[in-house]
Amino acid sequence: MENKVLIFGHKNPDTDSICSSIVHEILDKKNGWNNTKAVRIGNVNKETQYVLKYLQMEIPELIEEVEEGQEVILVDHCNFDQSVDGIENAKIISVTDHHNIGNFRTSEPLYYNAKPYGCTSTILYEDFKKFNHKIDKKEAILMLSAIISDTLLLKSPTTTQYDKKALEELAKIAEIDVNEYGMEMLKAGTDVKEYSEEQLINLDAKDFNKGDVKYRVAQINIISIDDVLKREEEIKTVINKTIEENGLDLFVFAITDILNSNSEIIALGKMVDIIKPAFGKDLVNDRVFLPGVVSRKKQLVPDIDKNI
Amino acid sequence: MENKVLIFGHKNPDTDSICSSIVHEILDKKNGWNNTKAVRIGNVNKETQYVLKYLQMEIPELIEEVEEGQEVILVDHCNFDQSVDGIENAKIISVTDHHNIGNFRTSEPLYYNAKPYGCTSTILYEDFKKFNHKIDKKEAILMLSAIISDTLLLKSPTTTQYDKKALEELAKIAEIDVNEYGMEMLKAGTDVKEYSEEQLINLDAKDFNKGDVKYRVAQINIISIDDVLKREEEIKTVINKTIEENGLDLFVFAITDILNSNSEIIALGKMVDIIKPAFGKDLVNDRVFLPGVVSRKKQLVPDIDKNI
Numbered sequence: 001m002e003n004k005v006l007i008f009g010h011k012n013p014d015t016d017s018i019c020s021s022i023v024h025e026i027l028d029k030k031n032g033w034n035n036t037k038a039v040r041i042g043n044v045n046k047e048t049q050y051v052l053k054y055l056q057m058e059i060p061e062l063i064e065e066v067e068e069g070q071e072v073i074l075v076d077h078c079n080f081d082q083s084v085d086g087i088e089n090a091k092i093i094s095v096t097d098h099h100n101i102g103n104f105r106t107s108e109p110l111y112y113n114a115k116p117y118g119c120t121s122t123i124l125y126e127d128f129k130k131f132n133h134k135i136d137k138k139e140a141i142l143m144l145s146a147i148i149s150d151t152l153l154l155k156s157p158t159t160t161q162y163d164k165k166a167l168e169e170l171a172k173i174a175e176i177d178v179n180e181y182g183m184e185m186l187k188a189g190t191d192v193k194e195y196s197e198e199q200l201i202n203l204d205a206k207d208f209n210k211g212d213v214k215y216r217v218a219q220i221n222i223i224s225i226d227d228v229l230k231r232e233e234e235i236k237t238v239i240n241k242t243i244e245e246n247g248l249d250l251f252v253f254a255i256t257d258i259l260n261s262n263s264e265i266i267a268l269g270k271m272v273d274i275i276k277p278a279f280g281k282d283l284v285n286d287r288v289f290l291p292g293v294v295s296r297k298k299q300l301v302p303d304i305d306k307n308i
Numbered sequence: 309m310e311n312k313v314l315i316f317g318h319k320n321p322d323t324d325s326i327c328s329s330i331v332h333e334i335l336d337k338k339n340g341w342n343n344t345k346a347v348r349i350g351n352v353n354k355e356t357q358y359v360l361k362y363l364q365m366e367i368p369e370l371i372e373e374v375e376e377g378q379e380v381i382l383v384d385h386c387n388f389d390q391s392v393d394g395i396e397n398a399k400i401i402s403v404t405d406h407h408n409i410g411n412f413r414t415s416e417p418l419y420y421n422a423k424p425y426g427c428t429s430t431i432l433y434e435d436f437k438k439f440n441h442k443i444d445k446k447e448a449i450l451m452l453s454a455i456i457s458d459t460l461l462l463k464s465p466t467t468t469q470y471d472k473k474a475l476e477e478l479a480k481i482a483e484i485d486v487n488e489y490g491m492e493m494l495k496a497g498t499d500v501k502e503y504s505e506e507q508l509i510n511l512d513a514k515d516f517n518k519g520d521v522k523y524r525v526a527q528i529n530i531i532s533i534d535d536v537l538k539r540e541e542e543i544k545t546v547i548n549k550t551i552e553e554n555g556l557d558l559f560v561f562a563i564t565d566i567l568n569s570n571s572e573i574i575a576l577g578k579m580v581d582i583i584k585p586a587f588g589k590d591l592v593n594d595r596v597f598l599p600g601v602v603s604r605k606k607q608l609v610p611d612i613d614k615n616i
Contacts, residue, residue, distance in 0.1 A: 098417055099417055100413070100414045100415055100416050100417050100418070101409070101412055101413055101414050101418070101420065102413050102414075103413075104409055104412075105408070105409055105410050105411075106408045106409050106410075107408055107609075107610045107613045107614060108408050108424070108606075108610055109406055109407055109408050109422065109423075109424035109425075109605070110408070110409070110422065110424055111422065111423055111424065112409065112420045112421070112422035113420070113421065113422075114417065114418065114419065114420035114421075115417075115419055116416070116417035116418055116419065117417075130438065297417065298416075301415075302415045302416055305415045306415060
């Protein structure tokens, strides 16, 4: 078993999951706790690669599963379906998160610090303030990259005043033009040409359970929705294969236009009938266009969840 | 629907549940949030009555259930099995708690502030500090009463350094002899002569679920275990009736000697066989003596939970 307390975000990690893990470890050390270590439980996407390359930082070590009793710290998720293999038997010391609480349970009390903000790094930014720790340039860029990623440059409806304030102050410390840096970073993540259809639907996929219903909501950020829709038939084929292999009742794939803040969704599976009550629009050829929808957490999952 | 955001602790509220609800409302007002209201979801026990009488305070209003969409704040619990009727369809704004997370889920992000301390009021005490609010005598007595109750005057293994520190500082503000006040308060709660057997097993009862297994762990604090065991047969009869009426797989009734820090437990139900692996001792006539065991949360429930 790993001696250190492992810190990690969700499967198919996004920039918040990776950056917040790293920042959590830094914060622990500032608080005199030297026994924690940021790791990741999945591949680093191109957007996050851009950030780490910009900072000339190493990609955290990959952990595939944890042994029974392994001490862990979760950031940017709590849902066991989205966590590391073996999480049910790990010892969860603490959680720092900004999601709803779904499939999560512990047998003992723990530290749980959740706020309904746009980004986990905004919570960590407030922790820096709470403990009166100075934030250096590198730390500021890690946190502001996570905020830009999760809020799509403050345009997502998940954005709160706290994210805005944090981004503003972090940008000052980083001495960076947030819009310029942010667009470059986001665009790096939308370069999906060389991905296979299988990779496309797994880049940022999250599983959810409600009662006996299992569903997955995958999302990609993109500059042109049409570029992805050119590959629609191949994408549907791999989605149907995934549904079968994983016993899913529903697979929702959101293709999100980050410039215009809209999403086209492809929905497949035996529970597709809930798309109509959830979003008020009929699926046509398994697809529906959702204007203004960019957030899985705030716009897609709650409406799906309520209709199950 | 109640316009205010309702703050409440668990069913069969203890002193922490009641006092932390009241203190949470006070803290909200100090933070400029005037729209919250402390209520209770069950009868106030004699220990808590002692505290409120000492402070010449009114007992909070009783709420039996909440309507769909009612905004609520949970303190001292999160488990839906221990919460108000209708909680599944309420809008949970925040939780301040010191328990494990079991049967709890929300469809949207929320504030969640949990720490593995001995008492919810210790977390609220730290919140007073965080926001630089002054604590007055009444507030100090509310919080220290909760800490004394939950930690049995710092003797329970759930006690942390944070509870000790909080109790020490609150006692100074309250200008109170903690041991003298605390023993009077605890003793007021152990006066169970006039309770029926049915009332005895419901004074402080909590329900738990794991998979398909439903179990209840009830506890009473007492000066003399023998005084309660005189009524053993009648108690077993009402426990068996409760098991049948509620479809429970296990009922554990802990009679806790607060002076000597031991418990005698009575266990009934079709899953009593897990008592042996959980506590390493055989039941004799449905009973077993557990030296040093005083905490449901830290000593009883984790060991039961692990063996289900």
